[in-house]
Amino acid sequence: MPGFGNRLTKLTAAMVLGLIASFAAVDFAEARRAGGGGFGSRGARTYQAPAPTRTAPNNAAPIERSMTPNTGATQTTRPAAAGAQNAAPARAGGMFGNFGRSMLGGLLVGGLIGMMLGNGLGGLAGMFGLLLQVGVIALIAMFVMRMFANRRQGATATAGAGNANAQPFGSAQPFGAAKSAAPQQAGNFGGRTPSVNPFGAGAKQAEEPVAQAVEDEPMDVGQEELDRFEQMLSEIQSAYGREDYAALRKLTTPEAMSYLAEELGEIASSGMRNEVKDVKLLQGDVSEAWREGNVEYATVAIRYSAIDLMLDRNTGAVVEGNPNEPVESTEIWTFTRVDGGDWLLAAIQGTE
Secondary structure, three states, X not given: OHHHHHHHHHHHHHHHHHHHHHHHHHHHHHHHHHOOOEEEOEOEOOOOOOOOEOOOOOOEOOEEEOOOOOOOOOOOXXXXXXXXXXXXXXXXHOOOOHHHHHHHHHHHHHHHXXXXXXXXXXXXHHHHHHHHHHHHHHHHHHHHHHHHHHHHHHHHHHHHHHHHHOXXXXXXXXXXXXXXXXOOOOOOOOOOOOOOOHHHHHHHHHHOOOOOOOXXXXXXXXXXXXXXXXXXXHHHHHHHHHOOHHHHHHHEOHHHHHHXXXXXXXXXXXXXXXXXXXXXXXXXXXXXXXXXXOEEEEEEEEEEEEEEEEEEOOOXXXXXXXXXXXXXXEEEEEEEXXXXXXXXXXXXXXXX
């Protein structure tokens, strides 16, 4: 039954091609959820992972765009950084791993196209040959992935050993908790108990077991700074949605401004406009705060809601988003100031 064999062969080939396409779709969806890499600078800690908090217990996306050179001198054995390095193999692996999926997909697509452009697969025998080929390629890919995974685990075993002492900041509480209850600890931006400041204590606890490879000094963050960070969240998001470059320059470092302007330019060139409004902080806490000479840094985790829309630049029609449904985001923002001046946004990182 050569006709039946050819039809079955084509059906099998179509199923395999569909499976390969689904791998690519999963990779794209995962990239969108991760929010991409961060941008900006965090001084000597630019390429270190911020300490986890209750607001952002997961690893922060690494900073991929920065004017700070990555010389490797700032890589220390801090628990948070070790944890991020230790968790990286698990995220990168996926089902087969990006490399495995690419290799498997390339071999299968090449073999299938070559055989389909030829004289078919020779009926049922050709079909079983195809299945055997798929099995062999899958085994090879799994073997290669296991070998790479073992190498990564060996490389991060020493760093992961120090992660047992890493502790999230336990003082963080959801923003907007009932204020009529017992006085809550000032563990978020919205707290109004200036006499209690666990943020600075938490930062010091995170720094004590650290063997610093760079000259920096832990510092306290007071309620006045927390209130300012909350205000800047709304101001920066609103200015971004209005494409108000003048306002953004007053609120960000020149480096951070350059990346924000680049993003706005890319959106405009695509014929759209990103409108952000009704920004509300839901929860926030300090990850770490430190001083490098006369420059101060404060990295905070923030969870906020906002109406986030992509609009057609000409008609104003909604292309993406819901104008009646706010979306929640969790990000890591780093603020900086020089000689006690105004705080400026220096870096933004997504969470993975």
